[in-house]
Amino acid sequence: MDKLTSTSMQELLKAQGLKATPQRLAILKEIAKEGHISVDNIYLKIKNNFPSISLATIYKNIKSMKDAEIIYEINTQDSKPKYEIKKKTHAHFICQLCNSVEDMEINKDDFKNYGDINEIDLYLYGICKKCKI
Ligand SMILES: [Zn+2]
Numbered sequence: 001m002d003k004l005t006s007t008s009m010q011e012l013l014k015a016q017g018l019k020a021t022p023q024r025l026a027i028l029k030e031i032a033k034e035g036h037i038s039v040d041n042i043y044l045k046i047k048n049n050f051p052s053i054s055l056a057t058i059y060k061n062i063k064s065m066k067d068a069e070i071i072y073e074i075n076t077q078d079s080k081p082k083y084e085i086k087k088k089t090h091a092h093f094i095c096q097l098c099n100s101v102e103d104m105e106i107n108k109d110d111f112k113n114y115g116d117i118n119e120i121d122l123y124l125y126g127i128c129k130k131c132k133i
C-alpha cells in the first residue's frame, strides 16, 4: 500500500482540479488506510468526525474522485463495489467467502504476445488463505 500523507492527498486532488475539502481528505484517508473499502464502511468510519455528513455526500465525492481517476472502483461479484487509491497496474484476487480484496502484482508485458495492452481490469475469484484453514 502506498503511503499517502495529507499533503500528498491535497496535491493529488488539486492536480486533478478538485478542491481539497475536509470531506474528500477524510474519505481518501480511510481508503488509503483500509486499502479497499466500500462506501458503507467509509460512511461508518468518518461519521464520527463528520456527524453531519450523509451517505449521499460520500457517494457524490466518491464519484467525482472516481471520474478524476484519483480512486478506482473494484466491482466484486457479490458485494457492493469497493474503492482504492489508484496506483500502478495490478489485478485483484477476491475471496468468495469473506469478500476480501487482495492486490495482485501483474505486468502489462506478461500479455504482450496478444498485442499492445492499454489497460488491465482483471479479477480472480477463489478462497483466500485466511478462509482456507
Ligand atoms: Zn476469505
Ligand SMILES: [Zn+2]
Pocket (backbone or CB within 6 Å): 084, 090, 091, 092, 102, 103
Ligand atoms: Zn487494488
